[in-house]
Amino acid sequence: MRSFQKSVPLFAGRVRHAATKQKPSWKPRSRAEFMGMVAGASLFPIAVGLMTWWDNKKAEANPPQLAPDFVSTKEVKMTAKQLLGGPFEMTESRTGKRITDKELFEDRWTLLYFGFSKCAEICPNTLKYLVEVLHACDKEYGNDPDVAEEQKKLQIVFASVDFIRDKPDVVEKFVSKFEPRVRGLCGSRADVERAAGAWRVYYSSVDETEEEKEAREAKGVEAPKMDDTFQFDHSSAVYIVGPDGQMKDFFFKEMGLTDTVNRIGVHYQNVYGFSDTRKA
Numbered sequence: 001m002r003s004f005q006k007s008v009p010l011f012a013g014r015v016r017h018a019a020t021k022q023k024p025s026w027k028p029r030s031r032a033e034f035m036g037m038v039a040g041a042s043l044f045p046i047a048v049g050l051m052t053w054w055d056n057k058k059a060e061a062n063p064p065q066l067a068p069d070f071v072s073t074k075e076v077k078m079t080a081k082q083l084l085g086g087p088f089e090m091t092e093s094r095t096g097k098r099i100t101d102k103e104l105f106e107d108r109w110t111l112l113y114f115g116f117s118k119c120a121e122i123c124p125n126t127l128k129y130l131v132e133v134l135h136a137c138d139k140e141y142g143n144d145p146d147v148a149e150e151q152k153k154l155q156i157v158f159a160s161v162d163f164i165r166d167k168p169d170v171v172e173k174f175v176s177k178f179e180p181r182v183r184g185l186c187g188s189r190a191d192v193e194r195a196a197g198a199w200r201v202y203y204s205s206v207d208e209t210e211e212e213k214e215a216r217e218a219k220g221v222e223a224p225k226m227d228d229t230f231q232f233d234h235s236s237a238v239y240i241v242g243p244d245g246q247m248k249d250f251f252f253k254e255m256g257l258t259d260t261v262n263r264i265g266v267h268y269q270n271v272y273g274f275s276d277t278r279k280a
Helices: 002-021 031-061 101-105 122-139 170-176 189-198 211-219 257-268
Strands: 087-094 098-101 109-115 154-160 182-186 238-241 248-252
Touching: 087 189, 098 101, 109 122, 109 257, 122 154, 122 182, 122 257, 154 170, 170 182, 238 257, 248 257
Parallel strands: 109 154, 154 182
Antiparallel strands: 087 098, 087 182, 109 238, 238 248
């Protein structure tokens, strides 16, 4: 016990001696180093102050754009806009008589498609697909008491964008290959432009610009002839038009038969509440 008590002061002394050796003793090596430290410490707050002042000046020159005050919807008059569709008049291929969009669509469900009779593949395949949709809808909704009457109104309308070659007899010969409920339309350049414009349908122009004409003549190429091999490029959407003559939906052939039939059924059942706006 005594030897332990004697060793404590000796150990404590060594600790105090080690602590004394580790005490820092740094100081500036010269007067110039000391003055540099003083200058740096003095300039730093000045630089920070200048930067803050400059940021405040920029904020004053370009104040932030605040959101407008909230306005109650009770003060706003909201009106529905017809995004697609509009008045047009064309010639019906079956009767050879002029028909308006209202006469064509009223009290009918319509699958509207724009194309041309000389189309090599896309148009005939799309019409074939639409006939399959028509028959599938007959099977799915024809005996359903809730929508059977709506199914009886379904028709297919093929509107030609070829105002040069597609005359009534040509279009009728084309559509009659598919199904009696397929109706054909054709017309003049003005007729096609108005109908296609109303439904935002794109189709390639047959007109040659001056720039195209100069480039063709520079190469010694003759002007293209409008024979049966000429192909139009055009959009291929199919529009679902309701009994009120307004577009309800659209789809593409690639959507598939089942999904297309289901989508038509949704509109028959008026799930969205706008199948016939005349009843609103």
